[in-house]
Amino acid sequence: MSATIIDGKAFAATVREKVAAHVARLKSDHDITPGLAVVLVGEDPASQVYVRSKGKQTIEVGMNSYEHKLPADTSEAVLLDLIERLNADPEVHGILVQLPLPKHLDEDLVINSIAPAKDVDGFHISNVGLLGTGQKSMVPCTPLGCLMMLREHHGDLSGLEAVVIGRSNIVGKPMAQLLLGDSCTVTIAHSRTRDLPGVVRRADIVVAAVGRPEMVQGDWIKPGATVIDVGINRIDAPEKGTNEDGSVKTRLVGDCDFDSCAAVAGAITPVPGGVGPMTIACLLANTVTACCRDAGLPEPEGLTA
Numbered sequence: 001m002s003a004t005i006i007d008g009k010a011f012a013a014t015v016r017e018k019v020a021a022h023v024a025r026l027k028s029d030h031d032i033t034p035g036l037a038v039v040l041v042g043e044d045p046a047s048q049v050y051v052r053s054k055g056k057q058t059i060e061v062g063m064n065s066y067e068h069k070l071p072a073d074t075s076e077a078v079l080l081d082l083i084e085r086l087n088a089d090p091e092v093h094g095i096l097v098q099l100p101l102p103k104h105l106d107e108d109l110v111i112n113s114i115a116p117a118k119d120v121d122g123f124h125i126s127n128v129g130l131l132g133t134g135q136k137s138m139v140p141c142t143p144l145g146c147l148m149m150l151r152e153h154h155g156d157l158s159g160l161e162a163v164v165i166g167r168s169n170i171v172g173k174p175m176a177q178l179l180l181g182d183s184c185t186v187t188i189a190h191s192r193t194r195d196l197p198g199v200v201r202r203a204d205i206v207v208a209a210v211g212r213p214e215m216v217q218g219d220w221i222k223p224g225a226t227v228i229d230v231g232i233n234r235i236d237a238p239e240k241g242t243n244e245d246g247s248v249k250t251r252l253v254g255d256c257d258f259d260s261c262a263a264v265a266g267a268i269t270p271v272p273g274g275v276g277p278m279t280i281a282c283l284l285a286n287t288v289t290a291c292c293r294d295a296g297l298p299e300p301e302g303l304t305a
Contacts, residue, residue, distance in 0.1 A: 002265075003227075003261075003262040003264075003265040003266060003267055004153075004266065004267040005262075005267075005269075005270055006153060006226075006269045006274060007270075007273065008145075008149065008269055008276065008277045009273045011149055011152065011277075011278065012277035012278050012280070012281035013281075015281040015282070015284075016060070016061055016284060018285075018300065018302060018303060019284045019285055019300070019303065020060075020061040020062055022288050022292075022300040022303070023061055023063055023288060024062060026291065026292070026295075026297070030295065030297065032291065032295055033062070033064050033091075034063045034064070034093045034287050034288050034290075034291035035063060035064035035065075035066060035092045035094070035291075036054070036063055036065055036095075036283075036284075037066040037068065037089075037092045037096070038051050038054055038055065038065070038066070038067050038068070038096050039068045039070070039079070039083070039095070040067070040068070040069045040098045041072065041079065041097075042070075042072035042101075043072060044098075047098045047099075051067065053280060054096070054280055055067055057281075057284060058287075063284070063287060066086075066091075066092060068082060074102075074105075076104075076105055076109070079097075079110060080110070080113050083095065083097070086118070087113075087114065087115040092118065093118060093287055093291040093294055094118055094120035094283075094287035094291075095115070095118045095119065095120065096120055096283065097110055097111065097114065097121075116137075117290060118290060120138060120141075120283055120286040120287050120290055121138075121140060121141065122137065122138040122139045122140035122141070122286070123140065123170070124138070127139075128169070128173075131174060131177050132177055138286055138289075138290065139286070139304070140171070140174045141278075141279045141282040142171050142230060142279045142282070143171055143175040143178050144178070145275055145281065145282045146175060146178075146275060146278070147175075147182070147305060148278065148282070148302075149275075154226065157182040157184050157205070158183040159183060160184050160185070160204040161185045161187075161202055161204045161205070162176075162179045162184040162186050162187070162203055162204065162205040163186075163189055163200050163202065163206050164188050164207045164209065165189045165190065165196070165200065165206070165207065165208045165209065165255070166190060166208070166209035166210040166211070166230070166255075167190045171209040171230055172188060172190075173188070175207050175209065176188050179207075181305065187202075190210070191210070197219070200221070201221070203225055204222065204225055205225065205228070206225055206226070206227045206228065206256075207228045207230060208228070208230060208231055208254065208256050209230035210231065210255050211231060211255065212233070212255055213231070213233035213235050213255070214233075214235075214254070214255070215255050215256075215257075216229075216255055216261060217257050218257060218259075218261045218263055218264045221261050222264075223264055223266075225264075226265065226266055226268070227256055227261050227267070227268040227269065228269050228275060229254035229255055229256045229268065229269050229270075229275065230254075230255065230275050231253070231254040231255030231256070231271065232254070232276060233252070233254070233255070234250045234251070234252055235251060236248045236249075236250055237249050252272050253271055254271030254274070258270065285300070285303035288303065289303060289304050
């Protein structure tokens with residue numbers, strides 16, 4: 001295996017250190033403590049784990065954490081009223097509504113009710129438009145984390161050819177906008193792309209965010225390219241044996257076939273331990289950025305797009 005492994009866990013730790021240092025300065029110099037409010041509707045087990053982790057890491061970097069847990073049958077009116085109160089609360093600089101929401105709630109309506117300046121997920125239509133036109137915005141956490149890792153590895157991204165596989169609003173589209181902002185030549189590819197392997201093979205940077213386990217093969221990768229694997233897929237792992245209930249054990253894999261891609265790539269992110277840890281680290285970074293903008297203070301260096 002020739003590729004450098006990009007350790008997202010270690011890099012996320014350095015981002016959190018930068019966030020904690022900036023939070024300490026905001027407290028000592030300006031008597032301001034950034035605050036992040038997380039809203040969880042219902043009992044989705046994966047969402048509960050995420051929210052716990054977000055709350056824990058928020059407190060660890062010295063910020064205030066406000067958790068609002070609502071029952072699954074909460075009405076839209078009650079949820080929107082809570083968001084309105086958080087929008088008006090000067091102690092809250094970032095608001096995150098954990099997705100997915102229960103089916104009876106309109107996700108677009110809920111997200112777009114968050115004040116754009118406090119939308120630390122970067123999903124509000126205003127932030128999407130600002131990012132798309134190259135203006136100052138809140139940037140979605142996962143693409144921001146990918147960009148930080150690419151800048152760290154390459155330094156200057158100018159002129160590099162990038163292929164983003166996947167066109168979701170959460171990763172694919174904002175990732176392409178960020179790479180354009182750093183002067184890459186960008187192609188957005190997807191399941192309907194003709195000769196997808198041929199398109200990917202041109203790329204100096206491959207960002208795989210398609211949600212299909214081990215789809216991208218090593219022979220798709222240009223020798224020496226950087227591969228950022230955003231996928232998190234759980235697949236059966238019979239080699240690990242069975243669980244107590246007789247079901248087959250599973251393992252996590254990305255959208256890239258790791259071994260074959262790592263044999264060709266210059267650098268690659270593993271799954272797990274690559275992009276995943278960066279997402280929460282960038283959520284904390286976005287909250288500090290939102291706090292600084294709200295107070296009219298300089299934004300933290302190295303934590304924004």
